Amino acid sequence: xxxxxxDILDKDYLDFLSVCVDEELSVEDKxxxxxxxxLITYRNRKKIRNQKLFSxxxx
Numbered sequence: 001x002x003x004x005x006x007d008i009l010d011k012d013y014l015d016f017l018s019v020c021v022d023e024e025l026s027v028e029d030k031x032x033x034x035x036x037x038x039l040i041t042y043r044n045r046k047k048i049r050n051q052k053l054f055s056x057x058x059x
Contacts, residue, residue, distance in 0.1 A: 016030070
C-alpha cells in the first residue's frame with residue numbers, strides 16, 4: 001500500500017467534499033472509486049487495441 005499526498009485548494013476540497021456527501025461516500029472512498037474507474041477504462045482501452053491488432057493479423 002502506498003500513501004499519496006495531494007495539495008488541494010480549500011475551495012476545491014470543499015467542492016469535492018460536497019460531491020462525496022451527495023454520494024454518501026467518504027473522501028477516501030470517492031478517490032478510490034475514481035482511481036478504479038480510470039484503471040478499468042485504461043485496461044479496457046488496452047484490450048481493445050490488442051484485439052484490433054490481433055484481428056488485423058488474422059485478415
